[in-house]
Amino acid sequence: MADTKREIERKYEGSPTGGDPALPDLTRVPGVSGVIDKGVADLDATYYDTADQRLAAASLTLRRRTGGDDAGWHLKLPVSEGVRDEIRAPLSDTVPASLSALVRSRVREAELVPVVRLLSARDVRHLVDASGALLAEVSVDRVRAERLSGGTGAAEWTEIEVELADDGDPAFLDKVEKKLRKAGLARSSSKSKLARALSDTDTTRTTKTTKATKKPDKPADRAPRTAGDHVLAYLRTQLDAIIELDPAVRRDLHDSVHSMRVATRRMRSAFRSYGKIFDRVVTDPIGEELKWLAGELGVGRDQEVLTERLTTALDELPGALLSGPVRDRVRTWSQARGDGSRRHLIAVLDGGRYLDLLAALDGVVTDPPRLKAAAGDPSKVITKAVRKDFAKVSALADQALDLAPGADRDLAMHEARKKAKRTRYAAEAAVPALGGPAAGLVKSMKSLQSLLGDHQDSVMAREALRDLAAQAHAAGESAFTYGVLYGREERRAAAVEAAFPGEWEAIRGGSGI
Numbered sequence: 001m002a003d004t005k006r007e008i009e010r011k012y013e014g015s016p017t018g019g020d021p022a023l024p025d026l027t028r029v030p031g032v033s034g035v036i037d038k039g040v041a042d043l044d045a046t047y048y049d050t051a052d053q054r055l056a057a058a059s060l061t062l063r064r065r066t067g068g069d070d071a072g073w074h075l076k077l078p079v080s081e082g083v084r085d086e087i088r089a090p091l092s093d094t095v096p097a098s099l100s101a102l103v104r105s106r107v108r109e110a111e112l113v114p115v116v117r118l119l120s121a122r123d124v125r126h127l128v129d130a131s132g133a134l135l136a137e138v139s140v141d142r143v144r145a146e147r148l149s150g151g152t153g154a155a156e157w158t159e160i161e162v163e164l165a166d167d168g169d170p171a172f173l174d175k176v177e178k179k180l181r182k183a184g185l186a187r188s189s190s191k192s193k194l195a196r197a198l199s200d201t202d203t204t205r206t207t208k209t210t211k212a213t214k215k216p217d218k219p220a221d222r223a224p225r226t227a228g229d230h231v232l233a234y235l236r237t238q239l240d241a242i243i244e245l246d247p248a249v250r251r252d253l254h255d256s257v258h259s260m261r262v263a264t265r266r267m268r269s270a271f272r273s274y275g276k277i278f279d280r281v282v283t284d285p286i287g288e289e290l291k292w293l294a295g296e297l298g299v300g301r302d303q304e305v306l307t308e309r310l311t312t313a314l315d316e317l318p319g320a321l322l323s324g325p326v327r328d329r330v331r332t333w334s335q336a337r338g339d340g341s342r343r344h345l346i347a348v349l350d351g352g353r354y355l356d357l358l359a360a361l362d363g364v365v366t367d368p369p370r371l372k373a374a375a376g377d378p379s380k381v382i383t384k385a386v387r388k389d390f391a392k393v394s395a396l397a398d399q400a401l402d403l404a405p406g407a408d409r410d411l412a413m414h415e416a417r418k419k420a421k422r423t424r425y426a427a428e429a430a431v432p433a434l435g436g437p438a439a440g441l442v443k444s445m446k447s448l449q450s451l452l453g454d455h456q457d458s459v460m461a462r463e464a465l466r467d468l469a470a471q472a473h474a475a476g477e478s479a480f481t482y483g484v485l486y487g488r489e490e491r492r493a494a495a496v497e498a499a500f501p502g503e504w505e506a507i508r509g510g511s512g513i
Helices: 097-107 171-182 193-200 227-250 256-273 280-316 326-338 341-350 352-366 378-402 407-434 436-474 480-510
Strands: 003-013 034-049 061-066 072-080 083-089 113-128 134-147 154-164
Touching: 003 171, 072 097, 083 097, 097 227, 097 341, 113 193, 134 171, 134 193, 154 171, 154 193, 227 256, 227 341, 227 352, 227 378, 227 407, 256 280, 256 378, 256 407, 280 326, 280 341, 280 352, 280 436, 280 480, 326 436, 341 352, 378 407, 378 436, 378 480, 407 436, 407 480, 436 480
Parallel strands: none
Antiparallel strands: 003 083, 003 154, 034 061, 034 113, 061 072, 072 083, 113 134, 134 154
């Protein structure tokens, strides 16, 4: 069973001419009442990665460590600068499945092998306040690194690490840093021990790079110039998001499923909107697989959104309008519909079809199927594509407004919402090339999408309420409250339909694309 610890820490090294770092007197740090010597721990850590170091490239570390008070397997995932989530699993001879699953979107079918061994003598001190509560742990680490694969080098260094206590105030680290800087210490130039070890033990590196030997920039490192460059940069961003969100989805972190679903939709929309730039013969099959993945991600999410809407509506009802075990029935109904959805999603992420999709996406951004228009002027080619999408939204919006209220109009408004979303994503990709006009279209399409989305949510809520009312009736319960909620949803939908014409006219009149 893996558990997670939020790690907030900073690493320091001596000045370039100052030799190994040494700790100053930390009792003078504001808030510190005592410095407790906890002794020296001998740590032995083996770090694992693929042969081409995919984890290191993403600033992820996976290690098996003995010694100290947290022996076991540790996977560190970056959260922000100086902040990582450390996910732990008990000691075992092989990489625990719970951890290997969290790096699968990067590792794919590659083998995880030992790359570096770090032997550290960790001299630990605890900084405590007047009550004896821990503020931070400070350690002086004397490290020896031995390369196990991809090289044969070794390196030694000393560094200081300051780790904030659980639930501590990050501002306290600033106070400690001020004292360390006065003592001549500086932030470490390496993000982690592993990063330094890989660099210092890489015997294949040259010590000097000249203009003649300097490698050219990768395409991703150059500023976008052509229409194809701009769209490709957008596609890369979405693919990076899918890969980075994979472990968050597996950990069931807040909003991770929704965010990953949005990234898949953005990629698919970009393939379709910019079909004159990248060959749809190649991208359409990939787009269908993205549609499949978005659908799998949406199973639990859609149910969650619908349940939240019904629960909120119940909370807003006066007690006199609640008749029967309505809350219990909604809860049971939601659990029955959502049962197993998470297990199913994890199975999808563990499946070969998902890995095949990631491989196909890697291929299309690495070697994009460019058409002639890809080399064109972004201001012309991208503008034309966005205008085409906007024209489709216009046609669908006008069609919906011409229909009488009812099922046909509901469907037409839903189709207009989907096209508004696609146009929004096309405009997002266009912002770096077109600037303000594209940003304005993103904003207006988001507003339209939100309005029509509320209408569609009402349609879905009314379907659910009919289902719930039928279940209640069959069980001999009152269906009164479901009827009340149904009527309120009808009024919400009517309010959206009344606002739709004015909203649409304002958007159409203000479009600068």
